[in-house]
Amino acid sequence: xxxxxxxxxxxxxxxxxxxxxxxxxxxxxxxxxxxxxxxxxxxxxxxxxxxxxxxxxxxxxxxxxxxxxxxxxxxxxxxxxxxxxxxxxxxxxxxxxxxxxxxxxxxxxxxxxxxxxxxxxxxxxxxxxxxxxxxxxxxxxxxxxxxxxxxxxxxxxxxxxxxxxxxxxxxxxxxxxx
Amino acid sequence: xxxxxxxxxxxxxxxxxxxxxxxxxxxxxxxxxxxxxxxxxxxxxxxxxxxxxxxxxxxxxxxxxxxxxxxxxxxxxxxxxxxxxxxxxxxxxxxxxxxxxxxxxxxxxxxxxxxxxxxxxxxxxxxxxxxxxxxxxxxxxxxxxxxxxxxxxxxxxxxxxxxxxxxxxxxxxxxxxxxxxxxxxxx
Numbered sequence: 001x002x003x004x005x006x007x008x009x010x011x012x013x014x015x016x017x018x019x020x021x022x023x024x025x026x027x028x029x030x031x032x033x034x035x036x037x038x039x040x041x042x043x044x045x046x047x048x049x050x051x052x053x054x055x056x057x058x059x060x061x062x063x064x065x066x067x068x069x070x071x072x073x074x075x076x077x078x079x080x081x082x083x084x085x086x087x088x089x090x091x092x093x094x095x096x097x098x099x100x101x102x103x104x105x106x107x108x109x110x111x112x113x114x115x116x117x118x119x120x121x122x123x124x125x126x127x128x129x130x131x132x133x134x135x136x137x138x139x140x141x142x143x144x145x146x147x148x149x150x151x152x153x154x155x156x157x158x159x160x161x162x163x164x165x166x167x168x169x170x171x172x173x174x175x176x177x178x
Numbered sequence: 179x180x181x182x183x184x185x186x187x188x189x190x191x192x193x194x195x196x197x198x199x200x201x202x203x204x205x206x207x208x209x210x211x212x213x214x215x216x217x218x219x220x221x222x223x224x225x226x227x228x229x230x231x232x233x234x235x236x237x238x239x240x241x242x243x244x245x246x247x248x249x250x251x252x253x254x255x256x257x258x259x260x261x262x263x264x265x266x267x268x269x270x271x272x273x274x275x276x277x278x279x280x281x282x283x284x285x286x287x288x289x290x291x292x293x294x295x296x297x298x299x300x301x302x303x304x305x306x307x308x309x310x311x312x313x314x315x316x317x318x319x320x321x322x323x324x325x326x327x328x329x330x331x332x333x334x335x336x337x338x339x340x341x342x343x344x345x346x347x348x349x350x351x352x353x354x355x356x357x358x359x360x361x362x363x364x365x
Contacts, residue, residue, distance in 0.1 A: 023265075026182030027182055027185070032216075040211055060191070061191040084181060088179075088182060129179070
């Protein structure tokens with residue numbers, strides 16, 4: 001199987017994100033493709049297939065992120081998300097961190113904002129990808145994520161797995177309305 | 179959250195994931211249905227309605243937005259792109275990412291079906307190093323692809339000293355489908 005792309009070690013002198021580009025922020029029109037990809041996978045492989053797509057991407061494509069979070073703990077998680085949202089056009093996000101918990105207060109989701117501004121039909125379960133991908137990244141690093149809200153703004157909280165927080169209730173993640 | 183900053187990385191990963199789920203037919207369906215007809219519906223509308231003028235408008239905006247190093251040449255009968263520094267493939271190369279067997283195929287994977295519907299055919303070559311050229315002409319125009327420098331002058335990517343550095347070029351002639359690729363030959 002070719003998909004595991006990284007042994008999960010953190011290269012020396014690397015920044016908080018595993019990839020870097022020559023431009024400071026991404027091209028927002030790529031959100032069109034992300035949304036269209038979710039719709040395609042849902043249509044072809046069903047809801048289980050879409051969740052599997054998200055979880056396997058979290059496990060394999062984002063393995064370098066897991067490695068950073070495993071070795072760096074909560075500070076590495078907070079640094080990741082600060083750098084991540086700085087590179088997403090239109091994002092308004094506050095990242096706060098204690099020794100045990102990292103909280104993302106997503107005031108403006110850049111993807112939902114851009115899709116809405118361009119009149120795109122958004123997959124109703126779009127916001128669930130944040131839970132499934134982040135959980136797949138965080139779990140092997142010793143953390144777990146809870147998401148509440150959605151549909152343009154949400155709160156995402158990363159706890160240590162031994163904190164015994166209640167399981168994610170998917171009903172707490174809002175469906176997207178256009 | 180899936181971001182647009184590293185989009186090309188998880189896009190490439192997605193091609194290989196889909197291939198493992200449903201083989202190459204699922205990847206081709208993805209490029210046509212999800213990218214051509216859904217994500218890039220704005221390109222589809224422009225080109226179906228306005229032909230070459232729509233291509234100028236779409237690629238002028240998109241490639242500027244992605245900070246590409248490119249040149250566009252348009253006449254009444256042909257539309258040509260010389261891509262000198264593909265931001266998408268370049269991102270993968272710089273970050274050491276390679277999941278799908280030929281990432282570059284995704285472009286003709288969605289552009290090919292669009293051009294077919296719009297009444298155009300494509301001559302195209304890519305060198306797997308972030309450089310390629312495209313010429314679109316109407317299906318009933320039998321004009322062969324231009325000679326080096328013949329259409330875009332000094333901006334022709336084939337004039338670069340490193341055009342053949344990869345050792346293989348993928349070649350498409352009057353194509354509208356990724357499977358129209360000629361056997362990849364030595365550059």
